[in-house]
Amino acid sequence: MNPRTLLLAALVTPLVGCGGLSPAARAIVVANKPSVTQCRFLQVVYGFGGKSRNQALEAAAARRATHIVVLYEKGGKTTADAFDCAQPGVAVAAAKATGAAPVAPAPVAEAPAEPPVDATPVARDMTLAEPAPAWVIAVMDVQPPASADNPLDPGLMRNIGDQLRIFMAEQGVRTIDRGAQERTLRSQVEAMKEESYKQCYDDACQIELGKALAASHILRAQITRFGSLCVLNGELVDLRAEVATAAASSRGSCEEEGFLQMSEEVATILVKKSRG
Numbered sequence: 001m002n003p004r005t006l007l008l009a010a011l012v013t014p015l016v017g018c019g020g021l022s023p024a025a026r027a028i029v030v031a032n033k034p035s036v037t038q039c040r041f042l043q044v045v046y047g048f049g050g051k052s053r054n055q056a057l058e059a060a061a062a063r064r065a066t067h068i069v070v071l072y073e074k075g076g077k078t079t080a081d082a083f084d085c086a087q088p089g090v091a092v093a094a095a096k097a098t099g100a101a102p103v104a105p106a107p108v109a110e111a112p113a114e115p116p117v118d119a120t121p122v123a124r125d126m127t128l129a130e131p132a133p134a135w136v137i138a139v140m141d142v143q144p145p146a147s148a149d150n151p152l153d154p155g156l157m158r159n160i161g162d163q164l165r166i167f168m169a170e171q172g173v174r175t176i177d178r179g180a181q182e183r184t185l186r187s188q189v190e191a192m193k194e195e196s197y198k199q200c201y202d203d204a205c206q207i208e209l210g211k212a213l214a215a216s217h218i219l220r221a222q223i224t225r226f227g228s229l230c231v232l233n234g235e236l237v238d239l240r241a242e243v244a245t246a247a248a249s250s251r252g253s254c255e256e257e258g259f260l261q262m263s264e265e266v267a268t269i270l271v272k273k274s275r276g
Contacts, residue, residue, distance in 0.1 A: 021054055024061035031067045031083075039067060039085035044249065052078035071248075071269045075261060079250065079269070137236070138176040138215040139165040143201045143222040145230075152223065152254070160259050164221060164234070167267035176213050184212050210239050217245075221266065230254040232262040236270050246273040 042063045047055030053070070056078040060068050065082035072079040142160045144152050165175045185200055188209065200209055210218040221234040235247040248269035252258035 020051065021057060022061060025054070025057040028057050028060055028065060029067045029085075031069055033069050036067050036069060036081075036083045036085060039083035042082040042084055044071075045080050045082045046251070047078040047080075049076050052076055056080045071272060072250075072265045074264075077261070077265070079265060134216060136174045136176065136213075136215045137168060137217045137219050138181055138210045138213050139168065139178075140206045140209070140218055140220040141200060142232075143220075145223050145225040147225060150225065150254075156256060156259065157223075159256075160221070160223075160232070160263050163260060163263040164219060164267050167264050168219065168271065171267070171271045173271060176215055181209070181213060185209055188212060207237070207239060207242060210237075215239060219270065225254060226251075228254060230258065230262070232259065232266055234266040234270060236274065246270050248273070 042060075042065050045056045045059035045063070045065075045068065047053055047057075047059065049055070053073065056068065056070075060080065060082040063082055064084060066085045067083045068080040069083070070078060070080045139161055142157050142164070144157055162178065165178065169175050200206055206218055206220055217239060218237045219234060220237065221232060224231045224233065229251055230253070231249060231251045233247070233249045235244045237243065238245045248266045250262040250265040250269075252262045
């Protein structure tokens with residue numbers, strides 16, 4: 001091998017070996033949810049493209065995370081929760097659960113803030129029981145963006161709700177049929193002697209509708225627009241306690257294809273969180 005070939009090999013090998021990740025990102029442990037119960041939640045991190053997990057790891061490293069829990073990974077997109085498990089007595093416990101060595105906090109320079117869509121409040125640190133066979137979920141109508149600028153088509157909003165229902169059912173969760181749900185809502189409107197059938201977006205209406213359907217939980221979702229990007233937020237509400245038990249958020253294009261991916265991601269995360 002000539003000297004030039006040796007020089008190229010010396011330059012290329014380190015890059016291939018590290019997979020393009022920074023030392024801080026390589027030190028992050030990809031953990032499961034039970035192993036980070038004592039850790040401090042930092043934020044949701046995202047990755048896109050062919051190396052979406054690497055991007056998510058770099059985003060977590062920029063927040064000085066020591067562990068991540070992957071929530072969704074498909075179609076060139078990774079969504080994960082980032083945690084700091086470096087407090088005394090916590091890193092060791094997390095490492096034992098994952099089989100990895102304790103991770104010390106790595107010196108990482110401060111990175112620019114994520115785009116504002118990543119700051120959408122999402123409930124975390126929730127330990128939920130395995131969805132029981134008695135669970136029946138009613139998927140509420142998806143609430144469109146509050147702004148009147150660039151309104152979304154009502155037909156698209158209906159389709160997003162249908163896809164959430166389908167993606168939940170595909171994961172073994174029982175859901176209420178849309179037809180039965182709409183008939184029950186009309187009956188409620190008639191019973192209250194309202195002038196006309198209308199959308200049911202507020203908390204009180206949705207909770208009462210869910211109870212009337214004999215559902216155990218409702219899934220309610222809302223879309224927020226940030227310029228050319230949209231965020232689909234969803235939360236699962238226990239109707240007995242009338243409290244949200246899980247939440248998920250996904251961002252993407254405001255086109256129809258974007259909402260198809262976002263609805264699948266939100267449904268997948270909600271079911272995963274409910275199963276611990």
